[in-house]
Amino acid sequence: MEHASHGPDPVRRHALRALLAAAGAGALPARLRAAIPAPAPACPGPWREWQAFVARHVEQDGRVVDFANPDLRSTSESQSYGLFFALVDNDQLLFERILAWTRRHLSGGRADLNLPAWLWGRAGDGSWRVLDPNTAADGELWIAYALLEAGRLWNRPGFTAAGRQVLALMRKAEVVDLPGFGTMLLPGNRGFAHGDSWTLNPCYLPLFAFRRFALADPKGPWAKLAERSVALLRQAAPNGFAPDWIRWNGRAFVTDPDKGPMGSYDAIRTYLWAGITHPADPLRKPLLEALSGPLRMLRAQGAFAEKVDVRNGVGIGTPPPGFAAALLPYLAAHGQGTLVRAQATLVPASGAAADSLPYYDRCLVLFGKGWVDRRYRIAADGRLQPAWSTPCSAKR
Known part of the structure; x- marks a missing residue:
């Protein structure tokens, strides 16, 4: 497959880069420096984790x-x-x-x-x-x-x-x-409506998916759900930590009496979905601001927790490796390169530790590390951009 060429041809690019290396970046005119494209990221190889x-x-x-x-x-x-x-x-x-x-x-x-x-x-x-x-x-x-x-x-x-x-x-x-809030997606078709209150799950509400659904079904509720999903998290996570479950009582979001106030194995995906949302989505910034808790905890303590009481932000327990993988895109979205690298060391890449990971941890690794490894991206309108659909596909 051939791709349209924009800017200098390969020979000229090589010559320009050689000139830049010899002279130093500051020695070249800005116009010439601008003509030298940044090197493309390496295309991922076989997906061993998958x-x-x-x-x-x-x-x-x-x-x-x-x-x-x-x-x-x-x-x-x-x-x-x-x-x-x-x-x-x-x-x-x-x-x-x-x-x-x-x-x-x-x-x-x-x-x-x-x-x-x-x-x-x-x-x-x-x-x-x-x-x-x-x-x-x-x-x-x-x-x-x-x-x-x-x-x-x-x-x-x-x-x-x-x-x-x-x-x-x-x-x-x-x-x-x-009532009092607007359009929302229930976690299932039975057992989540209680007459005058409703049980909801924030990790069931990935913003980018609703963007994609709005393209496929423009007359549907998906654009409203995109906006309401972020509004839910801004109200349901006052300390910056997403709960596993939350209840709407017609006036406010309160702790679900059956599920409790913890954020743990469900909530970890909420940060993951926020991290892989495209920077150009206008709701990404308020979404990340609403989910500031993990970043604060990692900065203060150097480690995340298996369970967090969302009412006070107090965490307990050592999280499994999948949590570290899920936080990689989230931390990258916050521009925290050092924390990304630190969390990446907690994700086993191979050997007995990787082989022993259970189903759920492996899924979080595939989502989180797969994104960091550039196996896929999500566009601003929610469309998937797998590596094979980009110029990387020409190298396979």
Whole structure:
């Protein structure tokens, strides 16, 4: 594949760089220095972390398995993440296998009519089946996102149509208007509305996904959800730490009485999603400002915590390696290169430590380290930019 050339040709670029090296940057006129383009970032090589994940967690039929529980479960989340990572890795065959399993087992073979059940695995009687038919908006959201972007990047209109269908089902089952607050996405279609209050999950609300959905479904609620998702975090995280769960009582966000005030294994993704949001998104700055807690904690203590009481910002416990990986884009977004490097040392790259990581930590590594390694970016309008869709693709 050839790419249009802009600016000096390669021979001239080489000569200019040699001249700059010989003379020193300050010895050349500004016009000449401006003609020397910055070196492009290195294209990533084979994605070893993803290859290890597939070998451990993805079965031949496309089921993505979380071995941490006795039921050897698969979830709409695990399937959705598998779709996204397969797309980032440009693996259409694996994408199709994961999608087929999801449709057959979680949507009852009718993905056009049914949102996926969130939990499938081995029941107490030894049978393999749906264990909880309730839905989970985060899994559906990532399935819709992966389908829309697979349709666009691979020129597969059927995937695009399927992504829009998932959005239509979500609109009908899970998008509500909260009195006194506005448009919001419930975590699932049952169990989160309590008459005069509603339980919500901030990590189910990635800003960039709503930007992408607004392109695909401009008459839908997605642009409003983008704005409301940031408004939620600005109100629900007064100390800069996202809660795992929060409740809206019609007047304010309060601690959910069933879930408690902690931010931990769910909330860590809130910082991750904020970090990979494009700098040109006008809501990124207020989003990062609302989530200032981890940065303050790392500056003050040099370490993050496994659990944080969001009411006072007090943390306890040593977090798993996946937390460090999830914080990499967040810290990069804050311009904290030293902290990025420090957290990166906590993420095992290979060997027994990397091999022993459980499903969830591996997912956080794939998202966080994958972004740092430039395997993908998210555009300001929410579109995915995998490395293979850039000039890096010409070098493969």
